[in-house]
Amino acid sequence: MTEEHRLATELKGRAFSLFRRSLHIRTFDSGSCAVCESELRLLSSPYYDLHRLGFFFAPAPRHADLLLVTGPAVRAADTALTKTLEAVPEPRIVVAVGACALGGVFTEDELVHGRVDAVIPVDVYVPGCPPSPLALLHGLLVAVGRLEEKVQTLDFDLRSAKVSA
């Protein structure tokens, strides 16, 4: 991406560090198979314990800092998704979770957009199908700037030292 875009994104990332130790997450299901939601539910279990990081699930988008979207953005949920995003007060972060939301699995047709960022702007992408609770934790911590992104440095080449096999 361009240098400006990179700088803007980095600036945004720093702004999001407002939420470092206290983040309220609102989830939105835009047509997912609900397995990503299962993994999200596990975040509240004693093993992963979201609350120790200061992260909470919010009951309504008005209370939220972060909107977490799963599913391939079915067109039927367009209005609901845009309304939900509008209801989240700024500053806000949007995280797309799962292969469906990132544009894999489903291509655009008359029922789905195929990717969440076709409907609303997305700040952080969390791949996986489903992303395990650990991947989700990593994604959320990246979103608030407590962890650095890692994937940029990986090259998925088994011979190099930068992939753990």
Add this chain to the structure above:
Amino acid sequence: MFWFLRGIRKGVVTTRYPAAPDPSAARLPTPPAFRVDLLTPDLADLLVAACPPGALRRRDGELLLDLGACTGCGACWEIGGAAVSPSGEFELATRDRDALVKPIRIGGAT
């Protein structure tokens, strides 16, 4: 009766992630990593056809691995043999969608 004693006996069960690596991470389904030297164009075409979510694509002399589309199903390393293995990488979150499309050089002999 003293239900909390059971909890005290069990001790702390919470993972120390991200401060320390989590042992269950080793068993997670993850995107593939490649032996570039063993990756032939034919194998590459085979892998592209075999990937159910279409995470693997051909572009010139490269294989494009879209981490965002990969589901960790393992079809590629079942076909690929020694050339493809699970990478074990699950910390893939990023702000840049394009950074999730990784080019893999096809270096193997035909």
Add this chain to the structure above:
Amino acid sequence: MIHAAAIATSVAAALFLAAAAAGLLGGRRSGLDLAAILSALGGVAALVGGGLVMIHGSGASRTIGATNVVGAVTLRLDPLAAVFIALLGLIAIAIGLFSRRYHEPGYGTSWYLPVFNLALLASLAILVAGNATFFLVAWESMTLFCYLVVLRHHRREGVARAAFLFLSLGELGFALIVAAFAILATRTGTLDLALMAARTHAVSAGWRDAAFVLALLGFGCKAGLVPLHVWLPEAHPAAPADGSGYLSGLVIGLGIFGIALFGFELEPRGPVWWGLLTLAFGVVSALVGVLYALMENDLKRFLAFSSIENIGIVLIALGAAMTFGAYHQPYLRTFLLIAGLYQLVNHGVYKTLLFLEAGVVEHTTGSRDMNALGGLIHRLPKSTVITLIGTLGIAALPPLNGFVSEWLIFQGLFQGFRIDNYLVGILIVVAGASLALTAGLAIMAFARAFGIPYLGMPRSRGAAGASERGQPIAGPALLAVACVALGVGAPLVLTLLDRVARATTGLDIHARLLVPKLTVIPGYTGFSGFSPTYLAVFLVCIAAVPVLIFLAGRPRGATRKAPVWDGGILSFSPRMQYTATTYANPTRVTFDEFYRPEHHVERASDDPAGRSGPVHYRYRVMPIFERYLYVPLVRAVQWLADLVRPIQSGDVNLYLLYILVVVIIAYLIYPY
């Protein structure tokens, strides 16, 4: 001043008569307007007359000639009656202003308006009657004119039956009232009310008890005492809105006037059980009234039941007053009389307001069913504000009038410990607890009656099409102002009522009622006290605080306005809202031993999810009094009539035999 009051009252009577005459021209707009204005002016005169008598604090009477039909006609201006005269005046002004826009000129209006104004005249006559026969004649004419008022839309379904119920129970009441007056008149040897009052202490206890009970039941028929109330929920909705307002605001007040007349003027020193009996009737009426009100979806039937509840509250006050009197607590007796009269005046004001507004709603939406209304706040903004004031008044929320009068009644009841009989003291406290239950249920009932029709979204096309153009505003607005004034200006009202009570009971409790700084105390210092005026000021100031905070703390930076979070719903359907039926469901379930509802569910198919068609759900609250009291009574009367029918066989020979038998008996008795 009493002279001026007499003139004012006579002017009022003349104006009502003139309005009746003008009403005959009600086929034209000019006739309708003239009748309405004259009626309103008559109301002004009555208000002035009643007010002057109350200020003057004592009455006067005059006897006019002697005709052979009714004997001497004595007219009197009595402070107790003056309260009702003033109320009649206020209601007449409001209804006069209202009827200008409510009625359409035409044939029906041309007979309705004269009848209505004659009903007003008859009510005025009852209130100025000084002797028993004039009172009874006026009472009966009032009943008949009100019957005709109810029959305004006689071609509509159910109206004739409602009017008949009204008349039959009215006549039953009348018979009992005649009996009561007859007993007192024969025992005291006079028909003049003032003389009667002076002589009743000499009448033996048994006759006095009988007279009181007959009067309680007879006037109770008119007031809407449970179980003599069955005509009220039928007749008040059947009448047109201004008629309903008048019936509910004043006519049932006349029943209370009669009970107060007997309990405080004619037979002031009654035994304890009179007070307890009245108290018991009051408690039952209040509870039954509000419980049935909660089950009603028809706006006007609901208001009718609410009237029954308020009458119950007034009777609680009057009954407690009589009880305190019997236990030598004169201050509390006078205090509760004042409280009861205050509650009645307040009821007259806000109930009339609510009925008039119900008429506006019915007129503009075509429906009285709460389940078909909704969203009227956007379509009828001024009417909504007026109705809201009336609703807050009747729900007894500070600082309005209903709150003040209910507070007074509660404070009177709380002082039951001053009675040295434990049992009676406990009974009074139980009455207080029932009143508290009633007040709570009333708040819920009126939250429903205001919220469902006025707030939310319209539930039918009629409600969606409502508009305020051409709807009467002035009349109800006047009553709304009166609600606020009677609440905030309570010290003034209490001063007047204190003078009335002084004239009626002979005791002046002004010093024990109003203390400096516009504070009201309940008959005894050191028990409690509050100031309605200061409370109103305080509430207004309190409301200003969040406004000031908002204005001071408004964010200076750019703000983004987003719509209210609604769950991301695409569109709202009126079907998603509460209905009146569901809002009252907790009460229905809690009190189902009392209601014993009959449920009826009809499905289009056996599919439990109802997929093949709509599911119809009907429920009916069991009409206890109709089923267990009236129907058996009517059947007994019919059985008796069947038994006696053979006497009237239609056979001329049998009739000749009767004549023969009677003549023979006469001859046999004659020598003796």
